[in-house]
Amino acid sequence: MTPVDVVELAQRLIRVPSPNPPGDEQAVASLVQDALRELGLPQATLIALDPRRPNLLLTVDLGPGGRHLVLSGHLDTKPVGDAPWTVDPWAADIDGDRLYGLGSADMKAAIAAMLLAAARVASSGLGRGRLSVLLTADEEDGAAYGAHHVASTAGLAADGVVIGEPGGLHTDFDRLHLVSRGIARLRLVATGRQGHSSLSGEPGTRNAGIDAARAVVAVADELALVTPPNNDRLLGWEPTTNTAMAFRGGVGYGVLPGVMAVDTEVRLLPGMRREEVEASFDRVTGELRRRTGAELRVEFDESPNDWLPPTSVASTHPLALAAAAAHEAALGSAPPLSVFPGTTDATWFATTAGIPTLPAVGPGLLRRCHGADEWVSVAAVRQSMDLYTHLASSFCGGGPDEAVTVDAGSAQER
16 A cells, blocks of 8 residues: 655645635545545545535544544635735645645644544554544534534544644644633624715714724723633633624715624633623623713624633543643653633534543644645644654553553554
8 A cells, every 4th residue: 555645645635725615625525535545544424414514534443442532623724815825825835844835734734644643543453442533624614514513413422532723832732722712702783873974073973883993992992801710720821802803884985884893702711601701891882882872782693603612621631641641752741731722623522512622732833824824844744643643542542551552653654
């Protein structure tokens, strides 16, 4: 069987566009099925709410006993948008240690490493446990066709999930993230009366756009959120508020807008409550109403995207211990425990399926994602293959103290 190189497989995945929106993962899913044949792995089961939005689930039975681990990644990427790329987003060019391309860090390189690691573990004779690779659609636009659907219908029955989101903040693998921040999606809505703009100086005339802008400034400057205690002293323990992400409303020149809504989000920590977040916004907008007479309200987005809960794994959980041990084995040291800044598919695996989930154990830096000239370190891609191999053998085999050693050079890769 022809050996498969992890970096070359990552390049092949990057070269198949899967931007979301609009959302269509069929071509990249087909490429994965071809790669499974090359690796001597069984074909993945297709799980799809819509045939254009396939999820792939591959499970390898390693032997009786042990634990069931799921390595998970998403097949879709953000669109290029208006980011000014200096390289072809789909060429997957390599320059020194940099593998460029849309989805290189978020997270097609991690998918390649997971597939190679699964082939290693499958051929290792581990003798205990089960290992699955779950590749989801629609992570970048709400997960209704992806992890949300899979977690609700597939009956994963796993003991742990590890997602390959880019875990580095300053350098590759410099954090072990136990928390996936949730997200509250809201809109600041100002209302007035649509009318002729030449009459804006008339008494009682309001411009909903100006009132919305004032609400944005007030939220940015004055909003105070209730932050739960950081009992585990994790790095990055703080919620963040992002407003003025998009203004929606108005007609254009000559017309005073009657309604203006502003997309706003809060990145949530475990323990934060919806009613407390809403009350914080109500305090700010209520004071602005009293000062200016503006008509303002706060609305949550439509379900299920209105409130995506945060998730956490205890530092003493076997999954966290196995991940720390895998970092030690593959990279030489275990990084400090942390909060992942973003929101991930952990929301669905942990809250819907009840499976402990690590949100971001993968190559790459979050700061390089969703923008121009995304890239991932070639060395880090190869290291992640070793990391997943050690993690799977440790966790599936029973625990860090019961790990079965898997040769880092075995299986169908080089």
